[in-house]
Amino acid sequence: MLCKILVVEDSRAFRKYLNIQLSQAGFQAVFAESIAQAHEILARENDFLCSVLDYCLPDGPDGEIIDDVLNYGLQAIILTANFSEHIREKVLSKGVIDYLLKDSASSVSYLIPLLRRLQENCRHKALVVEDSKTVRTHLINLLERQNLQVIAAENGTQAIELLQQHTNISLIITDHDMPEKDGITMTREIRRNFDRNQLAILGLSGSSDRSMTARFLKAGANDFLYKPFNQEEFYCRIHHILNMKDTADKLYKMANQDALTGLWNRRYFFNQHSRGTTEEHNNIAMLDIDFFKKVNDNHGHDGGDAVLVTVAKQLQHHFSDATVARFGGEEFCIQSNIDRTIFVSQLELVRLKIEQLIMSHNGTEINITISIGASFGNKSIDEMLSESDARLYTAKKNGRNQVVWQ
Numbered sequence: 001m002l003c004k005i006l007v008v009e010d011s012r013a014f015r016k017y018l019n020i021q022l023s024q025a026g027f028q029a030v031f032a033e034s035i036a037q038a039h040e041i042l043a044r045e046n047d048f049l050c051s052v053l054d055y056c057l058p059d060g061p062d063g064e065i066i067d068d069v070l071n072y073g074l075q076a077i078i079l080t081a082n083f084s085e086h087i088r089e090k091v092l093s094k095g096v097i098d099y100l101l102k103d104s105a106s107s108v109s110y111l112i113p114l115l116r117r118l119q120e121n122c123r124h125k126a127l128v129v130e131d132s133k134t135v136r137t138h139l140i141n142l143l144e145r146q147n148l149q150v151i152a153a154e155n156g157t158q159a160i161e162l163l164q165q166h167t168n169i170s171l172i173i174t175d176h177d178m179p180e181k182d183g184i185t186m187t188r189e190i191r192r193n194f195d196r197n198q199l200a201i202l203g204l205s206g207s208s209d210r211s212m213t214a215r216f217l218k219a220g221a222n223d224f225l226y227k228p229f230n231q232e233e234f235y236c237r238i239h240h241i242l243n244m245k246d247t248a249d250k251l252y253k254m255a256n257q258d259a260l261t262g263l264w265n266r267r268y269f270f271n272q273h274s275r276g277t278t279e280e281h282n283n284i285a286m287l288d289i290d291f292f293k294k295v296n297d298n299h300g301h302d303g304g305d306a307v308l309v310t311v312a313k314q315l316q317h318h319f320s321d322a323t324v325a326r327f328g329g330e331e332f333c334i335q336s337n338i339d340r341t342i343f344v345s346q347l348e349l350v351r352l353k354i355e356q357l358i359m360s361h362n363g364t365e366i367n368i369t370i371s372i373g374a375s376f377g378n379k380s381i382d383e384m385l386s387e388s389d390a391r392l393y394t395a396k397k398n399g400r401n402q403v404v405w406q
């Protein structure tokens with residue numbers, strides 16, 4: 001579903017221009033020409049990502065629309081035709097996300113990435129580490145306004161505890177001077193387990209010590225800001241850090257995930273498991289779709305691809321606690337640390353499920369079966385893979401559609 005943006009703008013030409021730009025960027029613009037119309041829309045729809053508001057409207061020439069829209073709990077980005085320090089301060093003090101000058105195409109080319117950032121932000125969780133309650137609350141408000149999920153700690157020790165409980169934190173904003181553990185020491189400790197691409201850190205300090213920037217960056221922070229900072233600078237840094245993080249995440253996925261099925265690829269599998277395991281149970285299974293060439297021959301490459309995706313989904317569903325990888329072609333590998341007997345019964349179950357599954361493609365039905373070879377114990381990954389492979393070969397030789405595990 002397209003992400004909806006409320007645009008309140010009286011200029012017909014600018015509305016038309018925004019409509020083209022927003023729809024090309026994948027947003028759905030809902031337009032109002034006046035404050036009155038905006039109220040009508042907001043009374044019946046409240047599922048907007050945010051609003052883009054003209055500062056001067058026929059029924060409110062001095063930014064009156066802003067409070068009205070904010071009162072509906074909707075975030076706002078302001079467009080102004082004239083810039084003045086007075087308007088800037090007035091607008092920002094109301095708690096809007098940003099304001100833009102409506103003077104050129106560059107303002108719209110700033111608006112689109114800003115909207116995309118807001119859209120992406122809801123996937124990110126931020127941890128604020130700050131001992132002053134006033135500053136902490138201010139930081140939380142600023143980040144929540146950006147659609148980020150936010151949790152907070154009063155010092156470095158508490159922050160590290162929270163980091164262990166919340167495994168999905170992607171950004172930390174931390175002060176330096178705090179009781180128990182300061183921000184630089186905490187950053188250094190965090191970097192032992194998380195690199196800059198996994199967990200971004202923005203350091204803050206109200207100190208007059210000008211070496212603070214270098215100290216934070218050398219300890220592993222992604223960026224640093226002296227307090228007091230202004231909202232625009234803070235948001236620019238946060239956006240920059242999160243854009244870098246999203247790019248790093250995308251690159252990681254491209255390098256480690258199979259593009260067709262979304263499963264892990266061979267490279268990821270070997271990186272994860274090449275060093276062996278200390279787990280009590282260690283199981284590997286190699287799976288291969290039977291007579292897959294025939295699926296391609298009978299249903300085309302598209303049909304074959306659809307089958308690969310369906311099998312991948314089944315494997316993910318049945319082995320949610322394991323590492324499931326597509327090794328290439330129609331071959332998959334599972335590494336699991338559960339009890340061997342349970343693992344074998346899971347393999348049997350998924351084999352049966354796939355045998356019973358009727359997939360439909362372009363109006364035709366596709367049935368497939370899979371063959372599986374499994375290996376157990378604390379051997380090297382290479383030994384386990386070649387044992388599984390040999391058992392998979394046996395399964396194929398013995399008639400396919402079966403699990404061989406001894």
Ligand SMILES: Nc1nc2c(ncn2[C@@H]2O[C@H](COP(=O)(O)OP(=O)(O)OP(=O)(O)O)[C@@H](O)[C@H]2O)c(=O)[nH]1
Pocket residue numbers: 260288289290291292293294296300301302303304305308328329330396
């Ligand atoms: N659609 C599709 N086909 C693929 C892909 N990768 C490999 N293949 C096809 O997978 C088929 C594998 O065929 P074979 O190695 O002969 O094995 P099989 O037909 O499954 O026979 P058995 O393994 O002996 O049961 C080949 O036709 C490949 O072209 C892919 O990403 N998509």
